[in-house]
Amino acid sequence: MSEPNLPFSILNEDGSCPERYRALLNDADLLAIHDMILFSRHFDRRMMMLQRQGRLGFYMTSTGEESTMIGATFCLKPDDPIFLSYREIGCLLWRKVDLRLIMNQLIGNSRDLCKGRQMPIHFCFREWGFPSVSSPVGTQLPHACGYAYAARELATGQVCLAFLGEGTASEGDFHTALNFAGVFRVPCIYLIRNNGYAISTPEAAQTAAKSLAARAAGYGMPGLQVDGNDLLALVNAMRWAVARARDGEGPTLIEAMTYRMGAHSTADDPSAYRSEEETARWAKVDNLARLEHHVRWRGLYDEARKQEALARHEETVRALIADSECWPPPPLDSLFEDVFEHANAHLLEQREEYLRFLAWKARRRAGEMAEAARG
Amino acid sequence: MAEVETLNMIQALNSALDLFMEREERAYVLGEDVGFFGGVFRVTEGLQKKYGARRVFDTPLAEAGIVGMALGMGLAGLVPVAEIQFADFVYPAFDQIVSELAKYRYRSGAQYTPRVVLRMPCGGGIRGGHYHSQSPEALFIHTPGLRVLMPSGPFEAKGLLLGALAGPDPVIFLEPKKLYRAIKAEVPKGWYTLPLDKAAVLRHGQDATLVAYGAMAPAALEAARLAEEEGYDIEVIDLLCLMPFDLKTLVHSVEKTGRLVVVHEAPRTCGFGAELVAAVQEKAFARLEAPPRRVTGFDTPFPYTLEDHYLPGPERILHALIETLEY
Numbered sequence: 111m112s113e114p115n116l117p118f119s120i121l122n123e124d125g126s127c128p129e130r131y132r133a134l135l136n137d138a139d140l141l142a143i144h145d146m147i148l149f150s151r152h153f154d155r156r157m158m159m160l161q162r163q164g165r166l167g168f169y170m171t172s173t174g175e176e177s178t179m180i181g182a183t184f185c186l187k188p189d190d191p192i193f194l195s196y197r198e199i200g201c202l203l204w205r206k207v208d209l210r211l212i213m214n215q216l217i218g219n220s221r222d223l224c225k226g227r228q229m230p231i232h233f234c235f236r237e238w239g240f241p242s243v244s245s246p247v248g249t250q251l252p253h254a255c256g257y258a259y260a261a262r263e264l265a266t267g268q269v270c271l272a273f274l275g276e277g278t279a280s281e282g283d284f285h286t287a288l289n290f291a292g293v294f295r296v297p298c299i300y301l302i303r304n305n306g307y308a309i310s311t312p313e314a315a316q317t318a319a320k321s322l323a324a325r326a327a328g329y330g331m332p333g334l335q336v337d338g339n340d341l342l343a344l345v346n347a348m349r350w351a352v353a354r355a356r357d358g359e360g361p362t363l364i365e366a367m368t369y370r371m372g373a374h375s376t377a378d379d380p381s382a383y384r385s386e387e388e389t390a391r392w393a394k395v396d397n398l399a400r401l402e403h404h405v406r407w408r409g410l411y412d413e414a415r416k417q418e419a420l421a422r423h424e425e426t427v428r429a430l431i432a433d434s435e436c437w438p439p440p441p442l443d444s445l446f447e448d449v450f451e452h453a454n455a456h457l458l459e460q461r462e463e464y465l466r467f468l469a470w471k472a473r474r475r476a477g478e479m480a481e482a483a484r485g
Numbered sequence: 486m487a488e489v490e491t492l493n494m495i496q497a498l499n500s501a502l503d504l505f506m507e508r509e510e511r512a513y514v515l516g517e518d519v520g521f522f523g524g525v526f527r528v529t530e531g532l533q534k535k536y537g538a539r540r541v542f543d544t545p546l547a548e549a550g551i552v553g554m555a556l557g558m559g560l561a562g563l564v565p566v567a568e569i570q571f572a573d574f575v576y577p578a579f580d581q582i583v584s585e586l587a588k589y590r591y592r593s594g595a596q597y598t599p600r601v602v603l604r605m606p607c608g609g610g611i612r613g614g615h616y617h618s619q620s621p622e623a624l625f626i627h628t629p630g631l632r633v634l635m636p637s638g639p640f641e642a643k644g645l646l647l648g649a650l651a652g653p654d655p656v657i658f659l660e661p662k663k664l665y666r667a668i669k670a671e672v673p674k675g676w677y678t679l680p681l682d683k684a685a686v687l688r689h690g691q692d693a694t695l696v697a698y699g700a701m702a703p704a705a706l707e708a709a710r711l712a713e714e715e716g717y718d719i720e721v722i723d724l725l726c727l728m729p730f731d732l733k734t735l736v737h738s739v740e741k742t743g744r745l746v747v748v749h750e751a752p753r754t755c756g757f758g759a760e761l762v763a764a765v766q767e768k769a770f771a772r773l774e775a776p777p778r779r780v781t782g783f784d785t786p787f788p789y790t791l792e793d794h795y796l797p798g799p800e801r802i803l804h805a806l807i808e809t810l811e812y
Contacts, residue, residue, distance in 0.1 A: 191561075224594040236596040241560055244592070246584045252550050253585070256557020256565075263513075263539060264562065282577070286550035293545055448595045449629050451653040454682065454729035 114350055116334060120342040125403025127342060134342050134349075137410055143184060143204075143341060144405050145419055147176040147398050150200045152423040154372070157216065160431065161376045166216055168230045172197045174371030177341040177397035178303050179273070180204045185348040186271060191239045191257055193250040193272040196231050197303065197370075201273075205238045209426070213434035225448070226440040247278040251287030251300065258296035258361075269355040270298040276365075277308025279322050288363065292329035297355035299348070300363045303338065305370035310383040323365035331361045338366030339397040342404075371396065488674040493666050497639035498528045498604075501646040502566065504676050506536050509564055512650070514541040516551055516568030525570055526606060526665055548578035552603065556586050559599030566650065572607035572659060573616040579624075586655045587630030602649050602656045607635070608700050608750050609782075609796050610663035614789040620699070620751035620782070625657045626728045626760070632681060633727040635659040637702035639670040641725055644679035652681060659727075661699035668703070684731035686738070690720035693744035693810055696735060696761060698724035701748045701797060708802035715803075717810055727757060735761065736768040743774035744809050748797050753781040775812035780805045 120131045135143070154171035161169045172179065179200035183192065192201050202212060211223060215233055218226035224234050224242075234242035241253065254272035261268040278284060279302060291298050302322050306313055319325070326333025332354075336347045344366055351362035369392040373380050380389075393399075405411040446453055446461045453461070492500065506512045514529055514536075520543040523530030533541035544551050548569055555565040569575045575582070582603070590598050609618035625633045632654050636642035642660070649656040687702065688709055697705035702723040709719035720738050724730055739745050745765055747758040758779040766777065780797045788795050 222594070223596060224592060227594065228592050232592070234593040234596055236593070241597060242589060242593040244584055244588070246580055249553065249580060249585050252553025252581065253557035253560060255550075256554035256559075257561045258557075259554065260558040260561030260563045266561075283549055283553065283580075286545075286547045287553065289545055289547070290550045290554055448591045450590070450632070451598065455732065456729055 114332070114334070116336070116347050116350060117343060118335065119337040119340045120346065121340045121400050121404055125400070125407035127404065131342055131346070134345055137408060139184070140405060140408070141410055143180055144401050144411070146180055146200065146203055147401065148416075148419055149423045149426070150176050150180070150203050151398060152420065153199070153203070153427055156424075156427045156431070158372075158376065165435070166230060167218070168376055169216070170197055170231050170375045171372040172199055174392070174396060175303055175305055175338065175368045176200050177344055177401065178301070178338040178366045178368055181341045181344040182271060182301055182348050185345055185352050186269065189239055189266075190269045190271060191241060191254075193241055193254040193257075193270065194233065194243050195247065195250065195273040195275055195278065195303070196243050196245070197275070198273050199231075202233060202235065202238065202240065207235050207238045207240070209430050210433055211235065213430045214437065217434050217437075218439070219434060219437035220440045221434070221437050222440065225444045248274060248281035248283035248287075250274075251283050252290060254298050254300070255287050255291045255294065255296050258291070258298040259294055262297060267356070268297070269352055270296070272298065272300050274300065274302055275308060276302055276304040276306075276313050276322060277311065277316055279325070280316050288325070288329040288331070288361070291361040292331050295358075295360035297358070298361045299351045299355060300361065301348075302363070302365040303368060304365050305368050307370055307374070307380075307384070309374045309378060310380075321365065323363055326363035329363070331363055333363040333365070335365045335367065338368030339395055339400055341397065341401050368397065487677070489671040490674050491669050492639045492672045493669050494636070494639045494642045494660070495526060495528050495665050497643040497672050498646055498660065499530060499532075500672070500674075501643045501650070502529060502532060503535070505566075505647060505650045506532065506540065508676070509650075511563045512540070513558060513563050513565045514568070515544050515555060515565060517544060517546055517570050519543060519568050524568060526662065528604070528660075529568065548574055548576075549581050552578040552581040552586060555601050555603070556581065556589065556599055559601045560589070560597050564600045564650070566602045566604065569603060569605040571617050572605040572621050573619045575605055575621065582625070582631070582657075583628050587628045590654075591630060598653060599655065600653060602646075602658055604646075604658045604660060606662035606665070607659045608661040608663055609787055609792055610700060612789070612792065615786050618787040618792065620659075620749065622657075622659055622727055623751060623755065623757045626757055630655065631728065632656045633659065634681065634725065635661065635699040635727055636725065637661070637699055637723050638664065638668050639672050641679065641685070641723075643672055644677055645681070645725060647676060648678035648681050651678060659699065663700045664703070679725070682726050682729045682731060684725055684734045685723045686720065686734065687723050688719065688721040690718040690742065692718045692742055693746060693806055694720045694722065694735070694738040694742045695746050695748065695802070695806065696722045696724060697748040698727065699750070701750060704797060704799050705748055705802060707799035708806060711799055711803045712806050715807065717806065719806065730761070732764050732768070735765050739765050739769045740772045743772050745773070745777040746780060746802070746805050746809055747777065748780045748802055750782050750796055752784045753779055754784050756781055775809045778805050778809045
């Protein structure tokens with residue numbers, strides 16, 4: 111397979127683009143994506159605040175990388191499965207996953223589809239094509255290959271997309287998955303968000319190679335490196351990869367060069383390992399800023415529209431938080447369910463023993479209170 | 486009476502896979518050398534020819550990829566049966582099994598309920614050294630979300646494998662390779678399943694309860710025969726299902742005999758025997774007349790030349806039985 115001659119970047123510094131690429135996205139789609147990135151960033155900001163207030167256990171922002179995830183999702187059909195790494199909330203937002211369900215997962219309340227069993231951000235929304243996120247990085251990559259193999263066998267026409275960070279490209283599962291995907295020629299796209307850092311470890315400490323996309327040659331598939339902060343370039347590359355996969359021509363590896371503008375997670379402080387100058391340099395080429403230049407260049411956007419959007423997004427998030435905070439934690443029984451289809455004798459006994467303890471504890475508390483009342 | 490045929494364990498397993506693939510069009514078989522070649526132990530022989538190279542296929546040599554790919558196929562609604570060539574080689578796939586396969590139903594709130602069966606030959610007695618002899622069952626039993634099964638003969642192998650394949654949960658199916666061709670038995674030709682949570686009482690007795698599984702089950706039976714010559718009446722239980730295991734049957738037996746000896750090939754410390762002894766003691770403490778005893782492999786890597794010293798055999802089991810009986 112030959113590498114296509116796709117441009118690394120399309121958007122110019124002033125927001126303009128070559129005329130021939132303008133049709134990549136029509137005005138309505140462009141505005142919708144821009145608005146969703148704006149929302150995603152606002153959502154991140156509010157969730158960080160919530161975490162700092164102690165109302166959310168943990169959070170991970172995707173600030174700086176929104177074009178990569180939303181642009182990639184835009185290029186797929188709604189039923190194409192997306193295997194998330196963890197920093198891709200934009201994919202859920204673009205597919206219109208019920209925002210209340212997202213909030214319920216973050217809080218882990220009784221309305222969480224996953225029954226409060228995972229940390230925030232470890233999403234799973236089958237109805238919207240999102241298999242379950244886990245913390246060990248890279249494990250989702252062979253799943254995407256297997257799913258794509260099955261999709262071809264079942265003739266569903268689906269194409270799989272799997273996200274990973276550049277740090278994850280050091281894991282064995284990356285090698286294994288891409289090797290399998292190449293051998294079985296599955297309809298699957300592996301998309302690396304190269305955001306420069308795996309927690310504190312810079313890319314240069316992950317690999318001596320100049321490009322992760324170049325590894326594709328070793329797996330018998332094309333590899334593309336694109337400007338992840340350039341929505342048009344990302345969409346251009348994704349569309350090419352999706353068309354190949356849909357036509358039965360096999361997998362593609364895409365490396366989107368971007369920058370993690372926030373911390374790794376709420377438990378991380380990037381000032382310990384990277385300079386403000388570096389962050390400021392990247393802020394100038396932030397994907398949202400560049401996209402805003404572009405929509406303004408097309409004459410689709412102005413300050414009034416921006417203010418209107420921000421106010422709308424704040425109202426949406428505020429209502430969401432209020433709704434999800436009013437639900438209790440999941441019921442205790444859910445702790446013992448779904449390990450297997452039916453709880454086995456061991457689990458039932460452990461549950462019974464724990465309920466016995468709770469009853470004893472309640473009696474003990476009641477006794478203490480009665481004694482305190484008497485005394 | 487159902488039609489029967491005389492098969493060894495490999496043929497019985499092959500028959501189970503064949504019946505399942507015939508019945509379930511979403512069944513797929515994958516692994517190293519399982520396709521054209523039919524597997525290094527020939528368990529999948531003839532399946533590719535019958536069901537095609539898309540449903541029975543060879544994978545690259547990477548266990549994590551085999552398990553990860555099988556799980557992905559399961560997420561999409563297929564029913565993959567993956568072979569790990571030797572249980573000793575499963576460790577590269579440990580993350581995929583422990584972090585992914587075992588937890589997928591739970592962590593997705595049962596939005597995804599992948600059905601995946603992982604078959605792997607295990608155990609010693611074939612001069613396989615460190616890396617073709619191990620018994621890693623305790624690692625999987627200790628991982629919530631996995632069913633763990635180990636048959637002890639052709640009849641059990643087919644019935645348990647069909648039960649596993651038809652069931653809704655991920656299964657680690659451990660095949661004691663020493664028995665692959667060692668025993669022939671009458672096996673029903675058609676479809677039948679054994680329950681996935683029941684032990685088999687191989688022999689009823691009054692004096693002590695001897696618990697074993699896999700290749701240790703025939704060894705335990707032989708030990709009981711030797712004990713009979715010494716005047717002892719031993720009850721022998723073949724566990725078959727390691728998770729969940731049939732505690733009820735064990736406790737019922739120990740309440741009768743008051744003595745317990747557990748046998749396995751795997752190293753002793755934190756081995757499955759420790760759990761069996763602890764669980765039985767919790768239920769039958771007052772009935773015990775001697776400390777429960779474990780006869781196991783040693784806490785060493787599996788040896789090559791001296792493997793017959795490492796593996797519990799009938800006489801070593803007999804010795805432990807007699808010490809327990811004379812306590």
